[in-house]
Structures are given as structure tokens and as C-alpha cells.
Amino acid sequence: xxxxxxxxxxxxxxxxxxxxxxxxxxxxxxxxxxxxxxxxxxxxxxxxxxxxxxxxxxxxxxxxxxxxxxxxxxxxxxxxxxxxxxxxxxxxxxxxxxxxxxxxxxxxxxxxxxxxxxxxxxxxxxxxxxxxxxxxxxxxxxxxxxxxxxxxxxxxxxxxxxxxxxxxxxxxxxxxxxxxxxxxxxxxxxxxxxxxxxxxxxxxxxxxxxxxxxxxxxxxxxxxxxxxxxxxxxxxxxxxxxxxxxxxxxxxxxxxxxxxxxxxxxxxxxxxxxxxxxxxxxxxxxxxxxxxxxxxxxxxxxxxxxxxxxxxxxxxxxxxxxxxxxxxxxxxxxxxxxxxxxxxxxxxxxxxxxx
Numbered sequence: 017x018x019x020x021x022x023x024x025x026x027x028x029x030x031x032x033x034x035x036x037x038x039x040x041x042x043x044x045x046x047x048x049x050x051x052x053x054x055x056x057x058x059x060x061x062x063x064x065x066x067x068x069x070x071x072x073x074x075x076x077x078x079x080x081x082x083x084x085x086x087x088x089x090x091x092x093x094x095x096x097x098x099x100x101x102x103x104x105x106x107x108x109x110x111x112x113x114x115x116x117x118x119x120x121x122x123x124x125x126x127x128x129x130x131x132x133x134x135x136x137x138x139x140x141x142x143x144x145x146x147x148x149x150x151x152x153x154x155x156x157x158x159x160x161x162x163x164x165x166x167x168x169x170x171x172x173x174x175x176x177x178x179x180x181x182x183x184x185x186x187x188x189x190x191x192x193x194x195x196x197x198x199x200x201x202x203x204x205x206x207x208x209x210x211x212x213x214x215x216x217x218x219x220x221x222x223x224x225x226x227x228x229x230x231x232x233x234x235x236x237x238x239x240x241x242x243x244x245x246x247x248x249x250x251x252x253x254x255x256x257x258x259x260x261x262x263x264x265x266x267x268x269x270x271x272x273x274x275x276x277x278x279x280x281x282x283x284x285x286x287x288x289x290x291x292x293x294x295x296x297x298x299x300x301x302x303x304x305x306x307x308x309x310x311x312x313x314x315x316x317x318x319x320x321x322x323x324x325x326x327x328x329x330x331x332x333x334x335x336x337x338x339x340x341x342x343x344x345x346x347x348x349x350x351x352x353x354x355x356x357x358x359x360x361x362x363x364x365x366x367x368x369x370x371x
Contacts, residue, residue, distance in 0.1 A: 035132035036350045037090050041081030044351035044358075047093070055128065055136045057105035062139050064117060069130040069347075069367040070096035070155035072196070073282075076354045078123070088127035093350075094367070095122050097130030098145060098154025108139045117142040118154030118327075120162060120320065124309060130155075131350055133369055143320050149327050152342055156196070156334045156364045157323060162308055164200035165319035167257040167279035168208070170304040174255065174277070175208075178322040180329070183210035187249040189271065190214040192259040193225030193233065196364050197281060199340045200332065201257040202228040204323075207331035213248055215241065215264070221362070228339030242270035252276060262287030269295060277302040340364050346371070 031054045038046040057063045075093050077083045101115045122137050123129040145154045168188065169175060175182040183205055190201040193214030205212045206229040214230040216222045222233045234244050245253065245267075252273025258264060258280045268278050269292075278301065283289070308316065326332050334340045341363030345353040350367050357365050 033133040034347060035092050035128075036347065037092050038079055039090050041079065041086055043080065044076070044354040046079065047351045047354065049348050049350075052132070054134055057103055057108075057136045059106040060108060060139055061105040061136050062101050062108055062112060062117075062142050063103040063134055063136050064097070064099045064119060064142055065102040065134055066097050066099040066119075066130050066132060066369045067151040068098050068155035069094045069350075069369055070098075070158055071350075071353050071357050071365040071367060072096065072159045073357055074159060075129075076358050079354065090127060091123070092128045092130075092132050092135070093123065094129040094131045095124070096120055096155055096158030097122065097135070097369075098151040098157075099369075101142060102134060104139070112139070112142075115142075116145040116147070116151075116154075118145050118157050119143075120158040121308065121316065131347070131367060131369070133347075140317065140320075143324050146328050148330070152366060153327070153332065153334050155366055156340065156342075157200075157327070157332070159308060160196040160200045160364075161204070161323045161326075161332065162316065162319040163197050163281050163306065164204050164257065165322055166306050166308070166311060166315055167197075167201060167281060167304070168205055168255065169318075170279055170302075170306070171255050171277040172275060172302055177318055178204055178208045179325065180207060181209050183208040186210045186254040187252075188212050189245065189253045189256045189268070190225070190230065191257060191264055191268075192216070192284070193228060193230055194221035194339070194362060195259060196340065198225070198257070198259060199228045199334075202230050202339070203332050204326060206231075207326050207329065210254075211249070213245055213253070215245075215267070224339040224341070224362070226339070227337060236264070236267065242267055245271040249273075255279065257281070260284040260287070262289045265289060265291075269299065269301070272299060272301065275300045275302070277304060279304045279306060281306050334364060336363075342366055344368055
């Protein structure tokens with residue numbers, strides 16, 4: 017039986033919640049606001065009263081059917097979010113009730129994500145959120161921060177965990193530093209001690225990457241970006257966190273040091289990738305392709321622990337002044353939130369669940 021706060025159990029019994037669902041793949045119009053029974057946490061699970069839900073590109077791609085076949089008759093979307101633990105299942109410390117948390121991978125292998133007033137997740141997918149960190153920050157972590165962590169910890173001679181000093185002496189190139197993952201790459205790499213260079217497409221995105229903490233920003237559409245990056249890193253870049261491999265591969269290889277690593281988490285623009293085998297043999301290039309769904313529990317756990325430590329140090333702030341504008345929608349406009357992400361909204365798209 018789930019443990020809830022003693023003064024709330026009678027009020028919660030039989031309670032109905034609001035949730036966003038879809039039953040068929042399609043455009044944002046398939047998303048529907050409905051009433052659903054309050055879920056009960058099972059063994060090893062916690063129920064969270066969601067305050068803010070984060071929207072990622074993978075959420076709309078899953079909804080559209082672009083990535084995987086639909087595994088459940090009805091799905092509540094969104095992997096990420098933040099809120100307060102409301103109840104715990106068997107085997108979970110009852111002291112967690114009332115704990116502020118950020119959530120990750122909520123819909124991995126289950127049909128109920130964070131686009132609802134309450135959601136149930138494995139206890140380890142609800143990470144304590146310090147009192148000084150707001151729910152907006154918590155809902156902006158998840159996919160972007162864990163992806164950034166993985167990208168920064170796969171080099172052959174680099175660290176497998178992040179902490180202050182872990183990347184001392186390293187040069188990290190954050191492609192697309194104005195995006196949510198690029199923003200997290202900049203912040204985590206700087207927290208870990210790296211020199212951070214970010215490539216952007218224009219002055220506004222340069223301003224955002226600088227606000228995120230990039231030491232140097234290079235507009236890849238102007239002049240000779242490879243020469244500019246080489247002037248900043250004469251020995252070459254140690255690691256590239258790449259969002260558009262097809263479009264940026266030539267630049268990446270022009271600035272990568274021997275035995276450097278290119279961590280690829282997307283291919284924005286879908287330009288085909290062609291490899292010059294001899295060039296990469298001579299460089300001893302390491303390519304790491306990554307997606308959180310199949311990265312493995314060990315990597316997710318390590319990432320969540322290190323990201324939580326960075327949050328505790330105040331290293332991952334969000335908002336316009338920190339390089340990641342927040343674009344907000346109420347729960348009943350979740351479809352519009354999906355449209356914004358699909359259209360390439362700059363910043364982090366959030367859904368306010370608590371009214």
C-alpha cells in the first residue's frame with residue numbers, strides 16, 4: 017500500500033487528476049486533456065505531484081510515430097519534469113514524501129509521463145532537488161543534462177564522471193550552444209574545468225551561448241570558423257558535443273586533436289554523413305553516438321548523480337539571463353508546446369501543470 021501524508025490520505029482517496037493523453041500517433045492535435053484516476057505507486061516507485069513538465073524533441077517524435085511503434089493503448093507524454101513526492105510504494109523510504117524532485121526518463125518503458133497532475137516513476141528516476149533550485153530548473157534537466165553528461169564522459173582518455181576539475185586542461189567544442197543540450201554541455205563542461213568553445217549561427221545565439229558560460233563563441237557562418245577555433249585551441253579540440261554531424265563534420269575534423277572524440281546526440285538538418293576513412297584513421301578519431309533510451313542504467317545513474325551535484329553547486333541555472341530562455345504553456349495547451357518544439361523554438365519549452 018502506498019504511503020502518503022497522513023493529513024492527505026482521506027482527501028486523495030478516489031481523487032481524479034488532469035492528464036494529457038494520446039491514443040494514436042499523429043500531429044499535436046492527437047493530444048487531449050482528460051480526467052484520469054490518481055495512480056498508485058507500486059513497489060520501488062514514487063508518485064509525484066508534477067509542478068512543471070519539460071518538453072523535448074524526443075517527446076514529439078515519439079508522439080508522431082517517427083521513432084518507435086506505439087507500445088501502449090494510451091500514452092501520457094513527456095520524459096522530464098519536476099514536482100513533489102506525494103506517495104511512495106513498498107520498499108521506498110517513507111521520508112521521501114514531501115521531497116522536491118526532478119524527474120527523468122518518465123516514459124521509458126511505461127505509458128505515463130509528466131504531462132499530468134500526478135505521475136508514478138521508479139524511485140531512482142526522481143532525484144532530490146535542492147531548495148534553492150526552482151521547478152523550472154528541475155524540469156529543464158533530464159534529457160538535456162543527462163545527454164550532455166554522456167557526451168562529456170566518453171573520451172578514451174577522459175573522465176567517466178564529472179566534478180570540478182574533471183576536465184581541467186581540456187577543450188570542449190559545444191556545437192549549437194544555444195540549444196537545450198548545447199546549453200547543458202557548456203554549463204557542465206565549465207563546471208568540470210574545461211575551456212569551452214561554442215559554435216552558433218548568429219549574434220542572438222552567440223549572446224545566449226556566452227550567457228551560458230562559453231569562454232569563446234564562433235559564428236560558423238562567418239569567415240573561417242576552423243581557423244578561428246584553431247587560434248583558440250592550437251593543439252586542437254579534445255571533445256566535440258555535436259548536434260548536426262552531417263552539416264558540421266568537416267569543421268569538427270578540421271579542429272579535432274589526434275585521438276579526439278566526437279560525441280553525437282543528433283543530426284539536425286538530416287544531412288547525410290560521409291566519412292573519409294583514411295583521415296579518421298590518421299586522427300584516431302573516436303565517434304560516440306548516443307541516445308538515453310539505450311545508454312544503460314549505469315550511465316543514467318552516474319549522470320543523475322553528477323548532474324545533481326552540479327545543481328547543488330549552482331552550476332546549471334536556466335532562464336534568459338543564463339542563456340536558456342523559457343517558453344511556457346499551460347497544461348491545456350500542451351499541443352501548442354509540442355508545436356513550438358517542432359518549430360525549433362530557441363530555449364526550453366515548459367508546460368505549467370500546477371495552476
